[in-house]
Amino acid sequence: MSPRVALAVAGRVLTQVRRDHRTLAMLVVLPTLLMVLLWWMFADAPGGAFDRIGPGLLALFPFVVMFLVTSVTTLRERSSGTLERLLAMPMGRLDFLVGYAVAFGLVAAVQSALAVGVSVGLLGLDVAGPVWLLTVVAVADAVLGSALGLFVSAFAQTEFQAVQFMPAVVVPQILLCGLFLPRELLPDVLGAVSDLLPLSYAVDAMQHLVASAATGDVWRDLAVVAGFAATGLGLGAVTLRRRTA
Numbered sequence: 001m002s003p004r005v006a007l008a009v010a011g012r013v014l015t016q017v018r019r020d021h022r023t024l025a026m027l028v029v030l031p032t033l034l035m036v037l038l039w040w041m042f043a044d045a046p047g048g049a050f051d052r053i054g055p056g057l058l059a060l061f062p063f064v065v066m067f068l069v070t071s072v073t074t075l076r077e078r079s080s081g082t083l084e085r086l087l088a089m090p091m092g093r094l095d096f097l098v099g100y101a102v103a104f105g106l107v108a109a110v111q112s113a114l115a116v117g118v119s120v121g122l123l124g125l126d127v128a129g130p131v132w133l134l135t136v137v138a139v140a141d142a143v144l145g146s147a148l149g150l151f152v153s154a155f156a157q158t159e160f161q162a163v164q165f166m167p168a169v170v171v172p173q174i175l176l177c178g179l180f181l182p183r184e185l186l187p188d189v190l191g192a193v194s195d196l197l198p199l200s201y202a203v204d205a206m207q208h209l210v211a212s213a214a215t216g217d218v219w220r221d222l223a224v225v226a227g228f229a230a231t232g233l234g235l236g237a238v239t240l241r242r243r244t245a
Helices: 003-019 021-028 030-041 049-079 082-087 093-122 131-155 159-176 188-194 198-211 216-239
Strands: none
Touching: 003 021, 003 093, 021 030, 021 049, 021 093, 030 049, 030 093, 049 093, 049 131, 049 159, 049 198, 093 131, 093 216, 131 159, 131 198, 131 216, 159 188, 159 198, 198 216
């Protein structure tokens, strides 16, 4: 892999995103708006409901948005023939994927910083751990969504099919990540499945930060999320096709 080529790809992607105002708004603003909606929903609920569910959704929203946008964007590059032209140049598949990951990682940093800043500063989300680490976890979750989106885009023929991977890849993780029921209370089989899903560790990291100032468990969960993201990029490089058949 060539860092120079990967950075050139990242610059190209960022230029495209900057010119597409609707996609840019979805990437940067949507998670924050969803957190505001969530806070509004629980404004009159007793017992600090927003503090309980907010951290998990701070992990979930960037993951889902980046998964969707990345999978559709990558498929569009392939179906339009752009990817084939790019790979005809001195550029490997990993250069392409890392460039995309870097570009969307930078967007994720802005997205996550905005969502965390509004949630903690304006909406009053109570965080026991360091706020900057909360932002780091949110960025890692968004990069994870991008990596999985890059991977699954190889198996789709159309943009609609890319969207169809949402219920297959994302929804089971939402159900089993601990948002609706603590993972330790899940049936044994579902608990074992939950242990294999990356979003479980993303939600765990957020919940640890809110509950305690100790960061050991957070760094462990963050390492697992990063490992899943790296694996997703590696698998994406293996399965990436030059164009849609």
